């Protein structure tokens with residue numbers, strides 16, 4: 619359990635109710651320290667989550683594999699998991715050890731399902747690293763949806779006020 623967990627932010631319709639989401643607002647000190655890299659991102663919730671995760675990762679409270687955002691690509695995890703940079707044979711992330719071949723990740727944005735399949739044997743991988751990919755991609759998918767919903771709501775209320 620992370621010390622930063624915010625159980626009050628979990629919504630009843632969240633596909634990942636067990637995962638404790640981190641707070642959506644980074645501290646001013648963390649924005650100062652990590653924010654510049656994400657200053658141009660239009661999705662501010664994404665930027666805030668990147669800043670929070672950079673900070674907690676540097677404090678060694680989570681590993682890079684547990685993040686729902688990607689520091690390298692500056693995206694939600696499910697959006698760049700297809701990049702070759704996320705194939706890590708040493709840890710077994712997107713890697714079938716039996717075939718020594720890479721695995722592909724299919725993310726269904728509508729149903730929220732995430733599957734990891736070896737490109738050679740076509741089997742779904744059943745490893746701890748794979749379960750971690752599925753967990754983080756589902757959580758990032760949910761966070762991205764929540765962010766989109768919040769932006770639409772903000773646009774609607776801005777239009778209503780105009």
Ligand SMILES: [Zn+2]
Nearest residue numbers: 688690691698
């Ligand atoms: Zn990435």
Ligand SMILES: [Zn+2]
Nearest residue numbers: 714717736739
């Ligand atoms: Zn295989």
